[in-house]
Amino acid sequence: MRHNRLDLNLLVALDALLTERSITKAADRLHLSQSATSNALARLREYFDDELLVQVGRRMELTPRAEGLQESVRDILVRVDSTVAVQPEFEPAKSDRTFRLFVSDYTLMVFAPHILALAREARCTATFDFLPQVSNPQRSLERGEVDLMIIPRGFVSPDHPEEVLYEEKFLCAVWRDGALGRGELSFERYRDAGHVVMQPPGQAGESFEAWFARRFGLTRRVVAISHGFAALPAMVVGTDHVATVHARLALKLQPALPIVLHEPPLPINVMEQSMQWHKYKTQDPGLVWLRGLLRRAVQRMDASLA
Structure with missing residues (x-):
């Protein structure tokens, strides 16, 4: 598919190149050869009339034009993924999906067991990938690299939907x-x-x-x-x-x-523990199901302490 003479498939390559800042790493991410990735970079440089990536010492750095493109390209790909790639319905007992959640070790200890117990009761076949919270987790959410964050409300992004799950003393x-x-x-x-x-x-x-x-x-x-x-x-x-x-x-x-x-x-x-998801994925059937599962997990967690 082309738009204004740009092969839109090249946007995926551009995103990988701007993220990895390495032809070798981008090729691995794209499952392409280095020569094919180099060719994609050459075509992108021609289209944008800009080097995009330049060698500085042993590293490749983004040009000012590339820095301006990085977030816009990622936004386009997240929007496409959330509207085209998502299945029209979610069946937990038939899913091979992997849910990626940013959580603290506190959340892993007190909350995650109840999430997994409810998933088992639903015969859910999806995988739950609990990832450690890193510096600036909002950036990973913005880039679509994580499906959901469970995080204190004071740390949520103002740009995406969030919901308080429970309070903690x-x-x-x-x-x-x-x-x-x-x-x-x-x-x-x-x-x-x-x-x-x-x-x-x-x-x-x-x-x-x-x-x-x-x-x-x-x-x-x-x-x-x-x-x-x-x-x-x-x-x-x-x-x-x-x-x-x-x-x-x-x-x-x-x-x-x-x-x-x-x-x-x-x-x-008290700390308000919230869940947050990308605004483009509000209607994602899998994440609608997951958010409902988390609400029920709160009830289960509190019942276990009664």
Whole structure:
């Protein structure tokens, strides 16, 4: 198919080249030979009258024209995929689809088991690929590289639909045999303790520490940083440190660890855990089914805690 003399099949090649910035990697992604991919790049350069990719040292960099094209090309391909490639209906018991979801390890521990249990009851044959949340997950959603994000509402993109799934409180985990395991966890004891916190690799933006400092004029003394939430309660064992953890996760791990859980001695707002999907995929029958499954999984999760 051609539009204004451009073979629209070349858009797929252009997207791969601009994303990978390598003819070899783009060829692997496209399942083409390097010579065929080089030929596609030559045709694209001729059409746009621009080099698009230029060699800088050992790497290839995008020209200004290519940078301007990158998001527009990806947007076109996502729109095509969401309107042409999607099946008109979704039958979970007959599907070979892979659902790609960005989740934290907290979500994997407390929520994903209920999703999979309900999928089993529906005899769903689709695959659930739970991917680790990375820096700027909204970009992956925008590019159609993920079907759904399960993420705190404060981190969702303003450009795509989202829905709050449930609210989560926080608890403070301390070692049962330590000084903080005895008596009340007062504001002063919390303030003076060492804190074990989670900071995802490569993530930017305001952390809980920054919020704490702004709200109370104080900064917690961070003694250890984990790349995941699930390890935090175990990391306080044998110490007089504190880990401020999602309540559902803390309660799930408490029976396996010598820890005591305290209510935070400061008013931490509840976290609204949301799901978000690409605006072009709102009517995707598979994602309509998946969103309904997640809503039912919340009910199942809460019933298991009752």
